[in-house]
Amino acid sequence: MEITKYLLFADVAETKNFTRSGDNMGYTQPGVSHILKSMENEIGFPLFIRTRQGIELTPNAEVILPIVRRMLSINEQLEQTIASLNGLEIGHLTIASFASTSRIWLPKVINKFQRTYPGIEIELLEGGTDDIVGWINNNYADFGLVSRRHTENLEWIKIADDPLVAVLPEGFVDDDDEIFPISNMHNQPFIIPAEGTDYDVHFALEDSGVVPDERFSSKDDSAIVSMVANNLGLSILPELVVMGNDFKFKSLPLDPPYKRELGIAYRADNSLSPAAKHFIEILQEMICA
Numbered sequence: 538m539e540i541t542k543y544l545l546f547a548d549v550a551e552t553k554n555f556t557r558s559g560d561n562m563g564y565t566q567p568g569v570s571h572i573l574k575s576m577e578n579e580i581g582f583p584l585f586i587r588t589r590q591g592i593e594l595t596p597n598a599e600v601i602l603p604i605v606r607r608m609l610s611i612n613e614q615l616e617q618t619i620a621s622l623n624g625l626e627i628g629h630l631t632i633a634s635f636a637s638t639s640r641i642w643l644p645k646v647i648n649k650f651q652r653t654y655p656g657i658e659i660e661l662l663e664g665g666t667d668d669i670v671g672w673i674n675n676n677y678a679d680f681g682l683v684s685r686r687h688t689e690n691l692e693w694i695k696i697a698d699d700p701l702v703a704v705l706p707e708g709f710v711d712d713d714d715e716i717f718p719i720s721n722m723h724n725q726p727f728i729i730p731a732e733g734t735d736y737d738v739h740f741a742l743e744d745s746g747v748v749p750d751e752r753f754s755s756k757d758d759s760a761i762v763s764m765v766a767n768n769l770g771l772s773i774l775p776e777l778v779v780m781g782n783d784f785k786f787k788s789l790p791l792d793p794p795y796k797r798e799l800g801i802a803y804r805a806d807n808s809l810s811p812a813a814k815h816f817i818e819i820l821q822e823m824i825c826a
Contacts, residue, residue, distance in 0.1 A: 540612055542576045543605050545569060546584060550602055551677075553592045606676035607807070614810040621811045627656040630812045633669040633678035634661060636758060637777040638799065642682070646820050653819075657812045665734030665756060673802055679813045682820075685798040686736040694801040694817065696824050701741055701795040702788040704765045704772040704779060710787065717789040719745045719773075726770035731756045737797035738773045745793070762786060 541562075548558040549569070559569045577583050584598040594602065617628040634643060639661055647659060662672055669681040670688060685693065703717035710717065719741065727749030730738050734756050742749065752770050755761050758778045765772050766784035775797050779788045801817055803809060809817070 542572050543609060545572055546576060547602070547605055547609060549573065549585065549592070550594055555592065603675060610676045610807060614808065617811045626654045628810065628812045629658045629660070630816060631660045631662065631678045633672040633681035633683070634663055635683065636663045637775060638682045639663055641777050641780055642824055646823055649823065650816050650819050654812065654815060666736055667733035673804055676807070679810060680801050680803040682799065683802050684737055685800060686740065688802045691802040692805050695798060696800045696820065698796045699775045699777050699799050701737060701773050701791055701797065702776050702779060703791055704762060704774050705787045705789065706765055706768045707785050707787055710789065714789060716792040718792045719747055722749045722771055722773070723747045724750055726750050726752045728753045728755065728761045728764045728770045728772045730754065730761065737775070737795070741773060741791070741795040
């Protein structure tokens with residue numbers, strides 16, 4: 538089976554641009570057109586249509602795209618397994634992650650992984666919970682480093698708990714305060730993580746019966762911290778998010794405590810590649826220790 542044309546099809550489906558995909562895979566724009574035209578002749582229907590907005594998938598192409606991505610994932614696993622059996626470690630690994638875990642956890646894990654397996658290329662995708670789950674389900678990512686909440690349809694390997702903390706402007710509480718009652722968030726100006734990015738914060742508010750005065754929402758954790766530091770409101774965020782942040786603010790543990798459970802999520806019908814298994818072993822060794 539010629540895998541190259543399917544790789545190219547999947548790449549164009551993502552970039553929506555023949556020239557950009559050609560650059561990604563080492564083809565000229567006419568070369569891309571030729572390969573995709575050959576694939577269309579083989580399968581019997583067009584793959585892309587041109588609109589005013591650019592290139593779009595045809596309805597038939599939308600149907601086969603998830604299957605093609607699954608096939609490419611299985612092919613990658615096969616190549617990695619064969620290489621491993623031959624004493625080689627080569628391949629590609631795509632990891633979906635929160636920005637906070639990418640910033641705090643992954644650099645040291647990737648460093649150790651690549652010293653042991655230098656032939657494996659790593660790609661990081663960063664987003665919120667809905668983004669990460671979507672990338673896993675659509676075979677964009679081999680696995681995701683994500684919160685447990687809203688991943689019920691995926692296989693799960695727990696890594697660690699990450700406490701939620703109150704994020705407050707400087708001077709909002711006394712210097713000797715050691716906790717912050719979540720009930721004190723009630724009716725207060727509040728900056729909330731955008732829907733679909735962090736379900737744990739939304740759950741903490743709903744579970745405690747607290748209804749803050751939601752002034753702003755953002756998908757960007759740093760933007761939320763910045764808004765708090767500039768006295769635009771209070772917030773609740775995971776501890777990893779606020780670690781190492783340069784803005785002037787105060788964070789305190791919540792009372793009662795809430796947390797997010799972080800771990801590895803992957804498709805139940807998509808066994809992990811050798812590279813993914815190696816990476817997870819190192820992650821567990823370094824983070825769970």
